[in-house]
Amino acid sequence: xxxxxxxxxxxxxxxxxxxxDNRFIRGKGRYVDDIVLPGMLHVEILRSxxxxxxxxxxxxxxxxxVPGVRxxxxxxxxxxRNLAWMPTLSYDTQAVLATDKVRFQGQExxxxxxxxxxxxxxALDKIVVEYEQLPVIVNPIQAQSPxxxxxxxxxxxxxxxxxxxxxxxxxxATDRAxxxxxxxxxxxxxxxxxxxxxxxxxGSIADYDRSSxxxxxxxxxxxxxxxxxxxxxxxxxxxxxxxxxSPDLGGGxxxxxxxYPGYVISILxxxxxxxxVKWVEDKSSNLISTGFGRDVYLEGELALRKDGKxxxxxxxxxxxxxxxxxxAQPTKFKIxxxxxxxxxxxxxxxHLVSEGYYTNKAPGGVAYRCSFRVxxxxxxxxxxxxxxxxxLGMDQAEFxxxxxxxxxxxxxxxxxxxxxxxxxxxxxxDVGLEAIGYSTFKQEQEEARKRGKLLGxxxxxxxxxxxxxxxxxxxxxxxxxxxxxxxxxxxxxxxILRTGAKTQGQGHETTWAQIVAHELGIPADDIVVEExxxxxxxxxxxxxxxxxxxxxxxxxxxxxxxxxxxxRKIAAHLLEVSEEDIEWELGRFYVRGNQERGVTIQxxxxxxxxxxxxxxxxxxxxTSYYDPPNLTWPFAAYFCKVEVDAQxxxxxxxxxxxxxxxxxxxxxxxxxGQVMGGLTEAYAMANMQYxxxxxxxxxxxxxxxxxxxxxxxxxxxxxxxxxxxPCPHHPIGAKGVGECATVxxxxxxxxxxxxxxxxxxxxxxxMPLMPNRVYEALQTGKNISGMPPVLSD
Amino acid sequence: xxxxxxxxxAAPAAGVEVRRITVxxxxxxRTVDVEPRLLLAHLxxxxxxxxxxxxxxxxxxxxxxxxLMDGRPVKSCTVLAVQANxxxxxxxEGLATASELHPIQEGFKEEHGLQCGFCxxxxxxxxxxxxxxxPDPTEDEVRWALSGNLCxxxxxxxxxxxxxxxxxxxxxxxxxx
Numbered sequence: 001x002x003x004x005x006x007x008x009x010x011x012x013x014x015x016x017x018x019x020x021d022n023r024f025i026r027g028k029g030r031y032v033d034d035i036v037l038p039g040m041l042h043v044e045i046l047r048s049x050x051x052x053x054x055x056x057x058x059x060x061x062x063x064x065x066v067p068g069v070r071x072x073x074x075x076x077x078x079x080x081r082n083l084a085w086m087p088t089l090s091y092d093t094q095a096v097l098a099t100d101k102v103r104f105q106g107q108e109x110x111x112x113x114x115x116x117x118x119x120x121x122x123a124l125d126k127i128v129v130e131y132e133q134l135p136v137i138v139n140p141i142q143a144q145s146p147x148x149x150x151x152x153x154x155x156x157x158x159x160x161x162x163x164x165x166x167x168x169x170x171x172x173a174t175d176r177a178x179x180x181x182x183x184x185x186x187x188x189x190x191x192x193x194x195x196x197x198x199x200x201x202x203g204s205i206a207d208y209d210r211s212s213x214x215x216x217x218x219x220x221x222x223x224x225x226x227x228x229x230x231x232x233x234x235x236x237x238x239x240x241x242x243x244x245x246s247p248d249l250g251g252g253x254x255x256x257x258x259x260y261p262g263y264v265i266s267i268l269x270x271x272x273x274x275x276x277v278k279w280v281e282d283k284s285s286n287l288i289s290t291g292f293g294r295d296v297y298l299e300g301e302l303a304l305r306k307d308g309k310x311x312x313x314x315x316x317x318x319x320x321x322x323x324x325x326x327x328a329q330p331t332k333f334k335i336x337x338x339x340x341x342x343x344x345x346x347x348x349x350x351h352l353v354s355e356g357y358y359t360n361k362a363p364g365g366v367a368y369r370c371s372f373r374v375x376x377x378x379x380x381x382x383x384x385x386x387x388x389x390x391x392l393g394m395d396q397a398e399f400x401x402x403x404x405x406x407x408x409x410x411x412x413x414x415x416x417x418x419x420x421x422x423x424x425x426x427x428x429x430d431v432g433l434e435a436i437g438y439s440t441f442k443q444e445q446e447e448a449r450k451r452g453k454l455l456g457x458x459x460x461x462x463x464x465x466x467x468x469x470x471x472x473x474x475x476x477x478x479x480x481x482x483x484x485x486x487x488x489x490x491x492x493x494x495x496i497l498r499t500g501a502k503t504q505g506q507g508h509e510t511t512w513a514q515i516v517a518h519e520l521g522i523p524a525d526d527i528v529v530e531e532x533x534x535x536x537x538x539x540x541x542x543x544x545x546x547x548x549x550x551x552x553x554x555x556x557x558x559x560x561x562x563x564x565x566x567x568r569k570i571a572a573h574l575l576e577v578s579e580e581d582i583e584w585e586l587g588r589f590y591v592r593g594n595q596e597r598g599v600t601i602q603x604x605x606x607x608x609x610x611x612x613x614x615x616x617x618x619x620x621x622x623t624s625y626y627d628p629p630n631l632t633w634p635f636a637a638y639f640c641k642v643e644v645d646a647q648x649x650x651x652x653x654x655x656x657x658x659x660x661x662x663x664x665x666x667x668x669x670x671x672x673g674q675v676m677g678g679l680t681e682a683y684a685m686a687n688m689q690y691x692x693x694x695x696x697x698x699x700x701x702x703x704x705x706x707x708x709x710x711x712x713x714x715x716x717x718x719x720x721x722x723x724x725x726p727c728p729h730h731p732i733g734a735k736g737v738g739e740c741a742t743v744x745x746x747x748x749x750x751x752x753x754x755x756x757x758x759x760x761x762x763x764x765x766x767m768p769l770m771p772n773r774v775y776e777a778l779q780t781g782k783n784i785s786g787m788p789p790v791l792s793d
Numbered sequence: 794x795x796x797x798x799x800x801x802x803a804a805p806a807a808g809v810e811v812r813r814i815t816v817x818x819x820x821x822x823r824t825v826d827v828e829p830r831l832l833l834a835h836l837x838x839x840x841x842x843x844x845x846x847x848x849x850x851x852x853x854x855x856x857x858x859x860x861l862m863d864g865r866p867v868k869s870c871t872v873l874a875v876q877a878n879x880x881x882x883x884x885x886e887g888l889a890t891a892s893e894l895h896p897i898q899e900g901f902k903e904e905h906g907l908q909c910g911f912c913x914x915x916x917x918x919x920x921x922x923x924x925x926x927x928p929d930p931t932e933d934e935v936r937w938a939l940s941g942n943l944c945x946x947x948x949x950x951x952x953x954x955x956x957x958x959x960x961x962x963x964x965x966x967x968x969x970x
Contacts, residue, residue, distance in 0.1 A: 017902055017903065017905075018902065021902040021907060022902075023910075024907055024913050025894065025898040025901050025902055025910075025917070026885070026889055026894075027843070027845015027886050031847070031911065033838075033844075033847075034844035036839075036842075198911075198945055199847075199855055199909070199943060199944075200847070200909070248909075248910065249909060250847065250849075250910070251911060251945045252909075282850075283849065283851060283852065283854070505907075505909030505946045506908070670905070673908060673947060677908065677946045677947050677948045679948055680947075680948035680949065703850070703852055703854060704943070705854060709945070712935075712937075712940050712942075713940040715950075717950055718950060
């Protein structure tokens with residue numbers, strides 16, 4: 001018998017066309033706002049127009065008079081049911097509807113439930129709120145001032161605006177390294193506030209059935225099981241009476257991890273009205289009130305030896321978390337995995353000190369397409385590396401080569417204690433340098449400069465930690481970070497797979513089936529994948545931080561292997577030999593020494609329901625909970641070539657080369673799609689995309705006219721390359737890829753622009769590198785800092 | 794006849810005069826009673842249950858709600874339903890026939906031109922408008938024609954390839970015909 005061709009059955013390595021596309025290209029996706037339940041009402045939320053104010057009174061009487069209005073809710077409505085405040089994912093509390101003060105512009109103040117959204121909006125206009133305005137804090141420097149107003153006066157024992165002090169590393173060893181340094185390179189940076197802004201905003205439909213006591217909530221959630229646990233705690237409903245269904249999601253990027261007031265409001269509204277209640281926010285509400293990313297200031301220092309070796313590293317970060325500490329991140333790490341910075345470099349000593357502050361801005365600090373602050377960590381790292389190479393007068397590529405962890409150094413323990421396990425960093429660097437034409441670039445740059453043209457090349461290299469857990473170290477609100485898969489093989493050999501992850505465009509319905517096909521030889525087309533329904537999917541921590549393939553994907557492989565182990569017993573029974581005499585090839589067991597005599601996995605599936613050996617349970621299904629032994633560590637090396645127009649400050653990307661080593665690739669087409677999407681978000685952050693505030697706390701960037709997202713016209717093309725170093729501990733050798741490009745990308749763009757203009761004496765322009773900032777830097781030869789806010793923006 | 798308010802059995806807002814309009818949607822005349830302020834996107838999504846037209850930003854910024862009105866792409870979140878009275882509207886649901894996908898739909902699947910799928914209907918409708926007036930566009934012409942439609946997932950490169958794939962297939966089909 002000819003062995004099965006894995007690519008033909010849609011197994012590992014096949015660029016299988018996506019299953020989910022069949023409904024999306026027909027307009028048959030099912031997003032939250034597409035769902036209509038009988039008798040459904042609509043809720044709209046009134047938001048605060050000011051950033052910091054005491055609420056003196058709220059008059060809702062006129063709103064109640066609007067025909068079609070069923071319910072008007074304020075903080076009092078919530079407080080009467082102990083729901084005015086809810087816990088955040090970082091052990092803080094967040095107001096659902098304000099009772100005492102509003103603490104950021106856009107905060108939820110009241111809500112109207114009506115027969116349709118138009119009526120609800122009419123009624124919102126009739127609510128009168130009297131505010132007594134208070135001084136406003138819009139950055140963490142102001143927040144530190146002894147005269148600063150106390151934003152969180154609701155919290156006992158909170159006497160300042162500081163949220164946390166956190167540090168890691170060896171201070172003394174680092175101090176010694178700096179004392180021995182030939183050169184100390186310093187740079188101050190700001191990673192500005194940005195918003196993930198998936199095209200679909202957040203929303204929910206709560207449907208409480210009093211007769212059964214069951215609450216069903218359709219919700220835009222990347223982590224429905226966490227939501228179920230949180231709702232059980234907040235609403236004091238029994239967990240088995242809560243069903244969270246996350247249908248198709250129109251993107252997530254971290255924005256749909258937290259639990260928002262709108263969800264809670266729709267739930268209480270449904271309980272009170274005994275009707276299904278839909279809440280779908282508009283774009284402005286999404287941009288001004290839901291989880292942002294970044295907003296971190298850095299003072300970075302590298303201790304350098306003359307020959308280029310980095311001896312030590314110091315980072316001091318000050319982060320702005322908004323009015324409620326609602327970062328979605330593992331409990332132990334207050335500034336996420338910031339301490340993964342420099343994990344790809346061999347550095348003997350390092351020390352990180354972090355401070356977090358409340359401000360009168362929206363809460364968030366979500367992992368915007370990154371693994372918990374890794375985006376900030378790697379941007380700071382690569383900007384520090386760039387500045388250090390310049391300070392030493394060394395070539396950018398050469399400086400990295402001197403300091404990158406060598407192939408023979410794995411497993412490698414970083415100065416902050418992470419264990420990286422595999423990689424070919426030097427090879428990735430070489431592949432990229434050749435593709436971008438690095439060897440001839442300096443000459444090209446010189447000649448162009450003589451003609452008045454400013455060219456630059458930027459490099460960014462990094463390894464990032466993906467796939468949290470392991471569960472010993474990683475939890476969210478106490479829930480350990482593992483993941484799960486449940487595989488049921490039907491009697492005809494077709495199968496259904498469910499996981500605790502939740503796809504938002506990553507294509508799980510396609511790739512998970514490919515892993516099963518690889519492990520069992522069942523064609524991928526014979527496997528249906530379901531996620532997002534807590535009544536049917538096994539418990540999982542959801543999809544963010546690039547953890548799907550590293551954790552849930554591993555669970556899929558392990559569940560498949562358990563199925564194979566049982567099928568082997570059935571095969572032995574069918575072939576009338578002992579189990580030890582059975583061999584496996586893709587999709588088939590055969591008798592050792594006689595390859596012709598065998599049974600397929602489909603034969604075993606049928607027998608599992610019709611001809612089971614004595615002593616074996618019928619059926620062919622299994623569940624795997626996978627707790628990863630370590631994080632996975634993909635590597636990325638990015639190379640960007642730009643031309644800066646000295647007359648306008650506009651810069652164009654001439655070429656962008658991305659070399660990704662994400663381990664074994666399940667579906668190369670989807671991997672490349674992830675990289676290109678991530679690079680575009682990186683380009684966006686480097687070039688245009690940021691949320692800023694005026695001194696009164698007004699959010700500038702509350703719509704797509706002010707919050708600039710690159711279109712097809714600006715977005716450059718990308719040239720992709722691959723290097724494959726399998727992950728040694730992952731069952732299929734994969735490392736995850738969804739976020740590498742967003743994480744490593746921004747520094748490549750910024751380093752390129754800096755390389756083009758730093759001959760003028762400029763050392764840094766903070767993101768986004770909008771033309772006015774670049775122009776100003778070129779004109780003045782001075783750094784452009786994002787702190788305090790750049791007035792010319 | 795469909796009323797927007799069938800869904801909840803409720804009257805429109807007090808004191809608002811309802812208008813009766815007839816819109817040809819994907820080849821079929823639909824007569825509905827609507828409030829004058831009702832948006833075309835909401836008419837399609839709520840009254841006609843054509844939920845393939847997505848509402849992304851309500852301000853013409855993202856293009857997810859793009860439909861063709863008398864053959865021209867419009868952002869249906871900023872067109873009033875009453876403005877569509879007597880006109881032809883084409884949505885994503887009108888692209889495929891019962892048995893066959895439109896080449897643009899095939900192109901998006903073949904070239905991995907979508908991830909989360911939210912921008913896809915509007916993107917394909919804008920592409921259709923382009924290919925009807927320019928059957929052989931350059932990459933730059935495709936990028937310019939789609940620049941009113943945002944995508945957060947793909948980085949556009951594969952969307953451009955999808956449209957070029959469709960253009961080629963449509964040209965081949967026209968030659969055969």
